[in-house]
Amino acid sequence: METPELLRKLVEMAGGPAAQGYVLALDGDGLESVPQRVQTSQATYEVCRPRTELELRRMVWKSSGAPFIAILPPDLARSLPADLLHRARRRRVHALDIQDVLSVVLGVPVVGTDDRAVQRLALDHLEALRAQISQRTHPTVIDRQLLDELLLDVCFGSGERLRARSPGALLAEWVEHPPDWDESVRELVRRNLPRLHATEGRILAWALASSERLRALVVRGVLLAIDGEVPEAVWGELEALQKDQQVGVPPDVLRGVLSRIAVEAIEELKDDAKKYLTEAETIGRRHLSKDARSRSTILPLGLANRCEDVAQRVARGEPVPSSEITWMREHRAAGLMRNEISLLEEMARFSRYLATPDAEEAGPELAGRIRSYQKSGAFADMSAARLRRALASTAQFHEQAEKALVAYQERRNRDNLAFAKTLARGYVEALHKTEGVVPLHRLWTDVALRRPKDEGLFLVVLDGCSYPAFVEIVEELAQLGEPLGLRAPERDSATGLLALSLLPTITSHARGAIFLGEIPKDPLAAESVWREEGERSTDPARFKQNKVLGNRTRKLFLKGDLAEGPGPLLRALQDTSIEIVAAVFNAIDDQIGSANTGAQLQVKPDQISGFIPSLQAALAHGRSILVVADHGHTPFWNKALRVGAGSTPRFCELGPKEAAPDGFVEVNVEELGGSSGRKAFAWRMGAYQGSPQVGFHGGVGLEEMVVPLAWLVRDGVRAGEPSWWFGPTHASAAEMKVRPAEPLAKATAPTRQQKKAAPAPPAAKPIQTDLYDRRPSxxxxxxxxxxxxxxxxxxxxxxxxxxxxxxxxxxxxxxxxxxxxxxxxxxxxxxxxxxxxxxxxxxxxxxxxxxxxxxxxxxxxxxxxxxxxxxxxx
Incomplete structure (x- = not known):
């Protein structure tokens, strides 16, 4: 770079421009490349570089007094004869200090830069420094700090690379690609890091001394990020950092800062972090306990240990708070164990469900048991279905999950047995005189017709849809572009959602009650026969015979009517002359009737042909939508629950002295069960007669008898989850004490003379804010x-x-x-x-x-x- 300003500076140092005389200058920094002549106000100075005394004398003689500048090497300058020195301007050899060179080239006074390394670095980047200054507000002086900033800008393309990036991001870059800077650049960075990044900067400056230190910051820092005390051996190479006086970070601060930098670096490294995490895990296995490793939010080993710990706690019957699952999902390695975490989430829900009081503590009334199932037991059933689906996607924690499922089944079987005994004490009276409970044959009088007569109705019958399956369907409907949900009940009709199917809970009997408006007296028909022949003739006939509907116009669509698409149903919904349109969707019942017991039941609304379009059409044409199911179902668990042969899986007729099968209870349905004679109904979940299939119905289990009955509206609400579903967020075994499991005795028909158990003292009812509660004050x-x-x-x-x-x-x-x-x-x-x-x-x-x-x-x-x-x- 040719810098005429430096030559003019030499002329000024020699007394200023003159028409004659020569200037002697010492060759040095900044003068390596200068122009051959420089113009001043008085004359033009020629520039020469004599190597010997003789060359200098010849130049003086040839100039004939004309001005010139002679740049001398140091050895010649020291040995000049007195006569040559005496005739030169100011009678001396002039030398430029590096600060003078920088000041002249940059056009700004430079002060406080005595460090030779900094001076050399600045001289190496003079042109870039001048370009940087031209892009800034012109400073009045350049001090050491400003010069460092300028040098950072020119050495790294942009100083923002060091200023704006986090310490962890810088560490990630340097540990992957150790800097190969010149020593002067390295010292520049180390000197400025504390100013740019405070305490973290001092630590990074220390680590820049070697690639081993950089790696130790990442590997050891990840281990130091684990909560709680750690052995001294975990510090490893970082022990020297603790003792380094130049770093000067207090011990109580150092660990937190190291942890923060290491975690940031791991996040920046993304997939490249695996090798550092593996090294950290190796060290952790040597020096940390399993409990300590399981507290790590970074190490995959820590997540694996935590998952195993949670699974064991669930298997032991401890309630696991939802914060454990939140911790897992926020773990850096959560993506590697996504399926396992989903499984543990349902297992943790089971643990919290099992820690709540049994349903029978809610009171002996039928309505109380139904509501308890809707609010808690049904969600446990839904969680069980999800857990069984999750088991199909991972090979881990099957043993612990099976223990949780066994505990869940025992708990739900206690609920089912208590419910069955309640009905066995007086089925007909319970069905007709329990306030707020709607048997299927009364849905018209108690629910459907309590609306303006000129308002069209769309009755949706989901064949075989249990209450938990209905809750999942509503959750899916809430995700639509035009979300659908449940209409929150009014204060005086909140109990209208307590709906019961009829015993036996089979299609021919329960669905017949829906369309006939009364309990059918026809002989019971097997499911296989009914699906083949019965519904095509019997259901439409019963719908026409419905006396409750009077002269209201009506139309029914069955599975065969929808086989070729929903077009006819959609046109009927548009037809205002048809007051009541009803449609039966068989998607769930068709699945549970399958022999493919290896498949877990899961039905989504968009998989039910015509379901969503019909709902949208009904709303678009001002129809109210009432959803109901004819019965629910209990899932297949294993063949060990088979109790014998028979064509009806969940109910059977008993001889005069015949005892009910294991898991069955005798219920006197009087003349409301399709035929006279003694009948027993299964209360145990999954118990069945005959051949296995995906699901069974016909029994007296809550999951079969409690059916959904709700209005669907735009922007409605979802069924509110119980308190144990998402929380409590934090809990201990003391706060949620697990009740000891009670043995499940073989059920016998209770008599009216049986002594009632003393009622438990009423517990304070927590205020719920879900679909079924009245709004509290x-x-x-x-x-x-x-x-x-x-x-x-x-x-x-x-x-x-x-x-x-x-x-x-x-x-x-x-x-x-x-x-x-x-x-x-x-x-x-x-x-x-x-x-x-x-x-x-x-x-x-x-x-x-x-x-x-x-x-x-x-x-x-x-x-x-x-x-x-x-x-x-x-």
Whole structure:
């Protein structure tokens, strides 16, 4: 780079421009490449580089007094004769300091740069430095810090690469590609890292000394990120960092900083991190306990150990809080064990379900048992189905899952037996005199016809759809572009959703009650016969004979009518002259009747031909949609539950002195069961007669008798999950004590003379905010808020009543969804998010945040309560 400014600087140092005389200058930094002449205000100076005294004298003689600049090598400058020196300008050899060179070239005074390495680095990048300054606001002076910044910019293309990137990102880059910088560049980076990244910068500067140190930061830092105490051996190469006085990071701070950098680096490395994690796991196996390794949120081994620990806890009967699953899903290696985590999620739900009181503690009334099943038992059945599907996608934790399933079956069988005994004490009376319970033959009088007569009706019959299968269908409908859901019940009709099928729970009998409007007296028909012949003739005939419907126009569509597409059904829904349109969808019943017992039942709405289009058409043409099932079903578990031969899997007729089979109970249905004589019905889940198939029905199990009965509307709600479904977020075995399992004795028909068990003292009923509860008052929700929330008195005084109510709701149940909060507040769900965010800011401003916000897999927000002890530890 030719720099005439340096030559002009030499002329100024020699007294300024003149018309004659020569200037002697010492060759050095910055003068390696200069122009052959330089123009000044007085004259043009020629530039020469004499190597000997003789060459210099010849130049002086040839110039004849004309001005020139002679740049001398150091050995010639030191040995010049006095006469040559005396005739030169200012009678001396002039030398430029590096700071002078930098100041001249950059056009700005440079101060405080005595470090030779920095000076040399600056001289090597003079042109780039000048370009950088031209792009900035022109500084008045360049000090050491500004010069470092400029050098970082020119050495790395952009200094933002060091400034803006996180320490972890820098470590990830350097550990994968160790820097091969010149020593001056390396020292420049090490010197500036503490200024750019504070404590992390000091640690990175220390590690830049070698590639081994960089690797140790990642490998050892991952282990140090594990919560709790770790042995000194885990520090390994980083022990030198603890003792390095230049780094000067206090021991109580160092581990946290190292952990943060290492975790950031692992995240940046993505797939390339595997080799470092493997090395860390090897060290961890040598120096860390299994419990310590299972606390790692980075190591795949830590996740595997944690998963195994949770599986063992479930197998032992311990309730596992949902925070364990959240921890797993947030683990860096969660993608490697996605199927296993899904399995453990259902197992953890089982553990929390089993820790809740048995349904019989809700009271002996039939309605109480049905509601308990709708709110809890049905969700346990749904979780069991999901767990069995999850078992098909992984080879791990099968033994523990089987233990959980056995405990679940025992619990549900206790519920089923208690329910069966309730019906056995008086089936006909229970069916007709239990307030709020709707038997299928009364759905018209109690539900369907309680609406304006001129409002069209679409009755959807889901053949064989159990209550848990219905809940899954509603969840899927909520994900549609135009979401559908359940209409929340009014205060005076909340119990209208308690619906019961009829014994025996078979299609010919139960569906006949729906369309006839009364209990059929016809002989019972086997399922196989009914599917082949019965429904095509009997169902339409019964629908026409329905006396409750009077002269209302009606039309029924069966499986055969929908075989070639939903066109006729859609046209009927558009026809306003047809007051009632009914359609039977057989997708579920067809599956459970299959002998393919290796397949787990799963039905999605978009897999049921014509189902979604018909719902959309009904809503588009102003029809109300009422969904019902004729019966539910119990799934096949194993062949060990087969109790004998027979063409009816879940019920049988008994001889005069014949005892009911194992898992069956005798129920006197009087003349309401299709034929006279003694009958026994299966209450044990999965018990069957005859040949195995995917599912069975005909018995008295809750999963067969409790059927869905609900209105579908636009933007409706989902069936609210029980408190154990997503939470409590944190729980201990002491907080959720598991009840000891009771032996399942062979059921016998109870008599009226049997002594009733003494009722248990009533427990305080937690306030639920789901589909089936009436909306509680704000005052009722806020009861005992001071004790539950654990907030300071001044904070409590600043809360509005509705704010106290919502926080108390979260404290009681551990968590609540946005839709549940909306119902408590009486606000549209769309406004709850902003309201809760405002409440969170309000609590944060006073230093008392007590809930967190998460997003569920379905996109809905969930608010989780943070107990006081966790707030103190945070």
């Amino acid at each position: 704000i005052e009722a929700l806020a009861v005992d808020a001071d004790r539950l929330l654990g907030l300071p008195a001044d904070v409590m005084e600043g809360l509005e009543p509705d704010e106290r109510a919502v926080l108390t709701l979260l404290a009681r149940h551990g968590s609540a969804r946005m839709s549940e909060v909306a119902r408590v507040l009486g606000k549209p769900a769309a406004r709850v998010g902003g309201w809760m965010a405002k409440l969170h800011r309000k609590l944060h401003d006073v230093g008392a945040p007590c809930f967190s916000t998460d997003r569920l897999p379905n996109g809905e927000q969930q608010y989780t309560f943070v107990p006081p002890e966790r707030r103190r530890n945070a």
